[in-house]
Amino acid sequence: MSVTPLATVPSAQPAPAFRGRIGRDARSGHYAVPRRYRLHLTPSCPNGLRIAVVHSLLGLDDVCPITFLDAVPDGPDGGHSALRPLYEASAHRYAGPAAGPVLSDDWSGRIVSTHAPDVTRDLAQHFGSGRPALYPCGAESEIEAVERLCRQGIEEAAQQAGAAVSEPAAQDAALGRLLETLGSLERWLVGREYLIRDQITAADVELWVTLVQLDTVHRHHLDADAVHRIAGHPALWAYARRLTAHPAFGSQLDLAGIARRHHARCRGLEAAGAAVQILDWAAHATRTS
Structure with a gap:
């Protein structure tokens, strides 16, 4: 598909707090192991909905379980109180909102990534063998x-x-x-x-x-x-x-x-x-x- 570049418009979205990758950096220890990772998301959020659809297309219920969050964040800063322990365990004196979606590591109890495009790519590339090719070669x-x-x-x-x-x-x-x-x-x-x-x-x-x-x-x-x-x-x-x-x-x-x-x-x-x-x-x- 030919796409004409558009003028850049500043985004109001904050930069992701965590951008670990599964299977990319050996030093991180984030290896692609079934049931090691967990998603925390709400489909009412666009990024959460994207991840939920990819997860469903790939049939990953038994590989990477989902903990669903409430549609409306309950924190005064726009975060989810249910995610606060994960954020505090992952960053010393973390003071920002505990926002979803989150990919966490159940082994360490810490966050791997809050960056939705990275999460969907990693799910597809490292747990998608024999499943629909959502990121075909060359695409x-x-x-x-x-x-x-x-x-x-x-x-x-x-x-x-x-x-x-x-x-x-x-x-x-x-x-x-x-x-x-x-x-x-x-x-x-x-x-x-x-x-x-x-x-x-x-x-x-x-x-x-x-x-x-x-x-x-x-x-x-x-x-x-x-x-x-x-x-x-x-x-x-x-x-x-x-x-x-x-x-x-x-x-x-x-x-x-x-x-x-x-x-x-x-x-x-x-x-x-x-x-x-x-x-x-x-x-x-x-x-x-």
């Missing part, structure tokens, strides 16, 4: 391009388009960038079942989660006309419906948790687009692949 640059496109052209553009503090011109420019990105994806997906290969890859997980967020979160801060224009990409939303009907995707979708998390965290103003749902995610998630 890494394409997957990274899709990640950038989703982050900058959809996620950040939608946030800016719906930001109450933005100037109208800036909002219009952001909406234009969002629609341009969706239009390029629409044209690309015509006649294709998946994004970059003839099978599900990590690129499909990335785009699907981004579309879920666009419809269940960002839509609430856009006007109705903008949402109708976003919905006017039939191939793109048909693609989202197909993936939602796949058990590994739809079974991880916690719509109530996403709504709770959004209302607990969001300080923006609700707009008319909140009444214009693009997909009935719950209905499509009840189907089988």
